[in-house]
Amino acid sequence: MFCRHLRLKTLPEVWTFARMNAHKLASLQNVTSFPHKKAQSLVYPFNNIEPYLDRSVNRSDFRLFDPSVEDMLRAEKLFLSSPSHHIDYYTSAERMDHAPDLKQPEVCFIGRSNVGKSSLIKALFSLTPEVEVRVSKTPGHTKKMNFFRVGRSFTIVDMPGYGHRAPKDFVDIVEPYLFTRTNLVRTFLLVDGSVGLQPADRIALEMCEETRRPYVIVLTKMDKGGPRTQLLNLLSVHKVIKSETTSCFPQPFLISSLNFWGIYLLRCFVAHITGAVQLTNTAQS
Template identity: 55%
Template sequence: MASPCVRLSVKRFFEMSVAPGCLNRAYSTSQSFAKVLRLPKRQLTKLVYPLQELELYLDPDARPDLHLRIFDPSLEDIARAENFFAATAKNRIEYLSSAVRLSHAPDSSRPEVCFIGRSNVGKSSLIKALFSLAPEVEVRVSKTPGHTKKMNFFKVGKYFILVDMPGYGYRAPEDFVDMVETYLKERRNLKRTFLLVDSVVGITEKDKIAIEMCEEFALPYVMVLTKIDKSSKGHLLKQILQIQNFVNTKTQGCFPQLFPVSALNYSGIHLLKCFIVNIIGNLNDSNFR
């Protein structure tokens, strides 16, 4: 369910947009997100806040078993977060290095977020979508499951590092366990793990093993539901309710809100960017106001 803050921020945008240019004076935003802000209200809400489309069914008052905690940034916050992912002369976004062992990982004090999921869950496609404002950054996407064989590190300005982990399951690297478990357990600057789940398939047995690993290591993690463009509204709703119930009853370290996204039509991508920036604590950085 969307909180009153979200509704008010959307309403405030449409009130402000009556006067041309006044929104841009309030905060800086990329050309890409400026186009998003010009969308009709219903389209904007569906693109930026995809859970709102299912608001009636996800209402905690109607479903007391869900106990959702809502991440409800304003459009201003989302616009600022967009700029962290936009490559400029002062904000370089680039591939840093790859590693098959933690000892080979770049030595950095910057906070890190990592993305993990089973093979063919759409992890590389999602990361490519997150870096859409930095097209020179090469994120290799393949239709062949298990394409990513190493931990790939990407530097996002001076602020944080994003790590693309190998997929588990089909065609996973032979040393996957040693590589990934060691990183998750010992990487001191890891701030949050994003565990990707296919919204069409739901939580698989292999996903449950990954979840158990995060729980065992007491990692703070987030479930991101990928490929929501491939599901009907009814099927997506069913999956969200089932997975949300799983999060509420079977996990301790998982953030209590799901993040449904589509790397194809960018639904939910802007909100996920804002969540990442919020985690690393730079949302109010004066460089991006």
């Protein structure tokens, strides 16, 4: 067994903290004024779990992308809309041949319905709340590919989910996009970190492998399920990445859109892989 017993905040505590601090949490600039331990746990969620990993587990894969706070602050600026750097919802597309002809690098978010794709994109854009990203408790809410432009730097695409209540033509919408979109630089495959890899996620993983394009796994809802479950789910995802994939980035990203864990790191990763921010710290992708 890799995890020792641990106690983190219970869910109601987390919700209260998130609700009270939502406006502050949106910005890393504010978070840097928090007590050091709190700031570290928000920025590097792996730090919350790491002390409970057995000593024999090699940590290096979990910190491959390890930018400095300064790099993350530079990346954060890209998520602030301004007259010279306009962030907006651009358009939706029901099929690949309706996708907009945008040349800038693109990243997309895929995953089971209800896994938290739209919530994650909403958290990324929380510094520009006028950008409307619709989330819903009801699975199958996002029915089309929604394109959000981040100035001329990159585009973020919110995808419909697969699995429960997915659009009937899900495969027809998503597969051609993943295989043929020329400016797609990274696919983010979201997996619910509180329940772990499900059979439908494995099918999506195979689809990502078949595209032979780089992709990244993001574990969502890391505020749910309890640390022991989260840790076991993280380790089993990591094992699958190591042993069954060739195009997946070895480091799974840990996220809670509810309380902003990992959002700052992911903003920086997106800015980095799209070429919008050069890191001063050595990092891999």
